[in-house]
Amino acid sequence: MTVVLAELTKLRSVASTAWSLLSAVGLIVGVGILYATARVSHPPADPAGFDAVSVSLAGVQVAQLAVGVLGVLVVTNEYANGLIRTTLAAVPRRTPMLWGKAAVLAAVTFAVSLPAVLAAFLAGQSVLSAERLDTSLSEPGVARALVGGAGYLALVALLGLGLGSIVRHTAGGVAAVFGVLLGPQMLTGFLPAGLADDLYGWLPSPAGLAVTTIRPDPSLLSPSAGPAVFSLYIAIVVCIGAWRLRSRDA
Template sequence: MTMLATAPRTTPAAAPAARFGDLVAAEWIKTRSLRSTPWVIGLTVLFVIGSAAAATLADRAAESGPAAFRSYDSFPPAGYWTLILVAATMGALTVVSEYSSGLIRTTTAAVPARGSVVLAKTAVTAALWTAVGTVASLGSFLVSQAVLDGRHVGVPITEPGVFRALVASAVLAPVCAVVGLGLGVLLRHAAGTVVTSVFVLLMLPTMFSESNRWSADLKHALVSAAWQRLVCPWAPDPDSLGYTATVPGCWLVYLLWPLVTVALAVIVVRRRDV
């Protein structure tokens, strides 16, 4: 009687966990593969810079008098309200588009660490919109100063308040994009996320004034109000009855909004089903 030798059973080796750098690379491929992304970014930057040129050309007060940095020429609200809207919407779409198409199931099946996926999306979104915001901010300033130089009232970048306004306007884009991304993870619905982003980032600050302390505190805690204070080159009037936000407080608002929304997104996405 012969004994049949059987080969020992071997269990397949577990697939190595995806490295964070691989996740970032994958999210970057998703972002740049969308043909609409460069068009939206390009048109937004052109509109922001064009609004600065239009505001400067229409500023008749800048035709005479001493040179002074006019933040409403270099960084007009019309252009930067548009930048806020587009950045928040595009940040949200990086998430809600996957939920609506069902691609998020494939993503989470390949990478069970959902929190890491959110952080990778955040890294790509923040990097992309930091570049966009930098181009828009620097372009707005250079275009407006080119117009003002023709009137002999331009100011250098070393003028007090200019560098702060440049940085605040550049960082505004990634802050709003990351906030939109975090809201997209929390709400998982395109229309609801866009409406919420517009309300929180654009409409809500207009509902509060600086005449009362409680109202001023609420307004100062919002992103667009912090941006307006940071691009303002002059110090608040100490005799004013209004409550003006502090510059360090505005930078803190810039930090906390994306940090809190992404932290909530990571917590929520780990606790619920796709």
């Protein structure tokens, strides 16, 4: 508990935390409204297959970059200013320190993201109602998608934490976050169409974002399988980060 409280104090005392979370909130809501407005301007030919929830949560796909960067900074800021030596002197066993950072980062990211996701949903549905494309919070799968969207962002923050622990440099960690979240989709563009379609749903970002859908999408895994695959990716990265933390001096 002492480690968790110490990590919470450090997270709150860094200006980058507030700016990253504020950026994430603005992107979740702002992009969601913009995309909903664009879809109203070009309504679908078949409204039955229209996923109003994923449209209003489109901002989650952009906000993931902000929270991923936050996760990197939680680790690399301490290496940059030398505070990591003080931290490790206070907590000689290194992995409890990393688990404390992970617990605080995930909890704070989820707590901030959930109201933003709900606001994006309500605002997006208000826009979509102009063409009667909206849905309600009581519809099956909607609550799961909203909570899942916030959970996805919490996992992305942990991805940044793991990559920051591996790389230990802010620029390299941020580049790694962008590479993991965006790079695989770009690379599949060079593959044959059939193979690219088969692989797409298993890529990190598409797998995790499957939880924000309520309509079947053949290009994605199911809303339960997708997050499970994404969680596995995160677990691997964080475990490698823990190994690096234990095997290398600060």
